[in-house]
Amino acid sequence: MITVKDLTKKYARTTAVDQISFSVEKGQIVGFLGPNGAGKTTTMRMLTCFLPPTSGTAMVAGIDVLEQPLEVKKRIGYLPEAPPLYQEMETNAYLKFVGNLKGLRGTELGQRVDYVIERCAIGDVRTKLLGKLSKGYRQRVGLAQAIIHNPDVLILDEPTAGLDPKQINETRDLIRSLAGDHTIILSTHILPEVEQTCQQVIIINRGKLVATDSVHNLQNRARGAESVLVEVANRYGVLDIASVQRRLEQIPATARVVPKQTRENLCTFEIETSAKDGFKRADIARAVVESGWDLNELRPAAVSLEEVFLQLTKAEGAETLASAKGAQ
Amino acid sequence: MRNVWTIYRKELNSYFVSPIAYILLLMFALVFGFFFWNALGMFVYYGIESQMRGQMYPMNVNEQVIRPLLSNISVVGLFFIPMITMRLFAEEKRNGTIELLATSPIRDAEVIVGKWLAAVTLYASMLLCTALNFSFLFRYGNPDWKPLAIGYLGLLLQAGALLAVGTFISSLTRNQIIAGAVTFGVCLLLWVLEWVSGYETAMWARVLAYMSVITHYESFGKGVLATKDAIYYVTLIFLGLFLTARSMESLRWRS
Numbered sequence: 001m002i003t004v005k006d007l008t009k010k011y012a013r014t015t016a017v018d019q020i021s022f023s024v025e026k027g028q029i030v031g032f033l034g035p036n037g038a039g040k041t042t043t044m045r046m047l048t049c050f051l052p053p054t055s056g057t058a059m060v061a062g063i064d065v066l067e068q069p070l071e072v073k074k075r076i077g078y079l080p081e082a083p084p085l086y087q088e089m090e091t092n093a094y095l096k097f098v099g100n101l102k103g104l105r106g107t108e109l110g111q112r113v114d115y116v117i118e119r120c121a122i123g124d125v126r127t128k129l130l131g132k133l134s135k136g137y138r139q140r141v142g143l144a145q146a147i148i149h150n151p152d153v154l155i156l157d158e159p160t161a162g163l164d165p166k167q168i169n170e171t172r173d174l175i176r177s178l179a180g181d182h183t184i185i186l187s188t189h190i191l192p193e194v195e196q197t198c199q200q201v202i203i204i205n206r207g208k209l210v211a212t213d214s215v216h217n218l219q220n221r222a223r224g225a226e227s228v229l230v231e232v233a234n235r236y237g238v239l240d241i242a243s244v245q246r247r248l249e250q251i252p253a254t255a256r257v258v259p260k261q262t263r264e265n266l267c268t269f270e271i272e273t274s275a276k277d278g279f280k281r282a283d284i285a286r287a288v289v290e291s292g293w294d295l296n297e298l299r300p301a302a303v304s305l306e307e308v309f310l311q312l313t314k315a316e317g318a319e320t321l322a323s324a325k326g327a328q
Numbered sequence: 329m330r331n332v333w334t335i336y337r338k339e340l341n342s343y344f345v346s347p348i349a350y351i352l353l354l355m356f357a358l359v360f361g362f363f364f365w366n367a368l369g370m371f372v373y374y375g376i377e378s379q380m381r382g383q384m385y386p387m388n389v390n391e392q393v394i395r396p397l398l399s400n401i402s403v404v405g406l407f408f409i410p411m412i413t414m415r416l417f418a419e420e421k422r423n424g425t426i427e428l429l430a431t432s433p434i435r436d437a438e439v440i441v442g443k444w445l446a447a448v449t450l451y452a453s454m455l456l457c458t459a460l461n462f463s464f465l466f467r468y469g470n471p472d473w474k475p476l477a478i479g480y481l482g483l484l485l486q487a488g489a490l491l492a493v494g495t496f497i498s499s500l501t502r503n504q505i506i507a508g509a510v511t512f513g514v515c516l517l518l519w520v521l522e523w524v525s526g527y528e529t530a531m532w533a534r535v536l537a538y539m540s541v542i543t544h545y546e547s548f549g550k551g552v553l554a555t556k557d558a559i560y561y562v563t564l565i566f567l568g569l570f571l572t573a574r575s576m577e578s579l580r581w582r583s
Contacts, residue, residue, distance in 0.1 A: 050430050052581065070435075078428075081424075082424045086342065089341075097334065098428065101331070103433060
């Protein structure tokens with residue numbers, strides 16, 4: 001749905017976006033992740049035809065943003081970082097105005113306005129002035145205007161910035177529910193947001209593409225190999241950690257077993273595998289149970305994206321970080 | 329065309345939903361009301377005086393009341409034009425709503441023309457207030473309506489040109505005060521350029537005087553429809569709107 005190739009944006013002195021390439025499939029939610037000033041907003045503005053790229057191409061639904069901007073704009077719904085609201089307008093009138101701008105007229109416009117008001121749950125503020133709305137409502141009206149013309153692609157610049165936790169959850173639910181009908185790109189510097197909402201992540205730092213992959217793969221990749229956490233207990237008395245460790249090490253494809261967080265009759269082991277395709281988890285379960293211990297928990301040791309992100313973005317900042325540490 | 333209408337309606341709404349339009353109309357009506365009252369008082373005074381002296385001076389409502397009043401309107405309008413145009417683009421830029429317009433499937437030209445037409449409409453409704461005053465002249469006197477109509481046309485063209493200049497200046501900044509102040513300065517200059525013709529007849533002075541908006545109003549004020557003066561105003565309108573379009577485009581390249 002979106003194809004970006006060698007996209008570059010240069011300002012007088014700085015290069016905001018440097019040869020970024022990625023593509024997004026139809027119906028996906030993609031997280032655009034990066035620290036502040038990484039070039040997320042600039043990239044989004046190029047996709048929405050607000051800024052022309054210095055070089056490279058961006059295609060939305062097969063249409064080039066430079067060649068046919070009007071056609072691209074018809075297919076894109078855009079929520080900038082600050083929702084573009086007219087303070088002195090009422091919600092209803094505002095949505096009608098935006099609908100008009102996007103080419104909707106007559107009964108179709110009325111239907112779409114009613115639909116987005118219901119979808120974004122802003123019926124309560126239908127006749128209120130936009131200037132008087134709370135931050136959460138402003139954001140939702142912003143989303144409503146972005147989807148009013150039922151665009152193929154939705155581009156959301158930090159859609160949850162400045163909201164309280166409850167509003168953040170509501171907004172994420174709303175965004176997730178919009179996927180499928182729309183292809184969504186959302187930018188954020190909040191990592192859990194990507195983990196919770198997105199299927200694919202594009203990480204950029206200082207204008208450069210650092211990684212692009214599915215959330216799942218990225219977590220694995222940072223880990224190097226898959227590992228599992230096993231909690232073993234002995235309900236009859238003291239758990240002999242050493243013998244459990246020995247038993248676990250016998251399981252095929254085990255590289256290392258690290259006991260963690262010990263209590264008298266309870267221990268969690270982190271098992272790393274050397275095999276590419278990971279463990280047969282059933283082997284672990286059987287090993288534990290057959291030896292007469294209780295298996296309380298068996299789960300993949302998920303790395304948070306936070307760690308992935310730090311690992312990936314650290315590479316470039318490593319020198320400055322090292323020198324900063326040296327100074328201390 | 330439909331997009332121009334959409335923008336035009338929204339702009340007109342934001343003038344007339346907020347107090348902006350009403351305050352401008354009120355102040356304009358107040359100021360012009362005083363001018364009108366004053367001019368009429370003078371006219372009546374001269375009329376009585378000429379009767380008392382027994383000399384019948386030729387009295388003419390068109391020449392002695394309407395014509396000077398029409399030029400008064402254009403002076404007063406000069407102060408109001410910056411207030412009409414200063415928010416047009418500066419406010420959109422400050423609020424970030426310019427991003428909505430720039431990412432919607434409409435052309436820059438449609439946005440610009442829509443906004444400018446709304447500004448012209450607000451100015452026209454101010455002129456309508458003055459027409460109310462003049463209507464009294466028709467009730468109690470017998471003035472010629474044609475010079476008045478042509479005078480109004482001239483005022484509208486002149487304001488259209490200055491509003492286009494103001495629209496352009498508003499697109500250069502995100503600060504309304506700056507937009508207003510610069511517009512006022514430029515309009516005033518365009519106004520007084522004509523003064524150089526008073527003491528200088530060299531080529532440069534004639535060019536400067538030609539550039540002045542007031543030079544081209546004279547014929548309209550007299551009730552003469554002069555094509556070359558109309559062309560001057562229309563050219564200035566196009567120039568102002570064209571520069572606005574360039575400025576909107578450069579916004580994208582710099583940003």
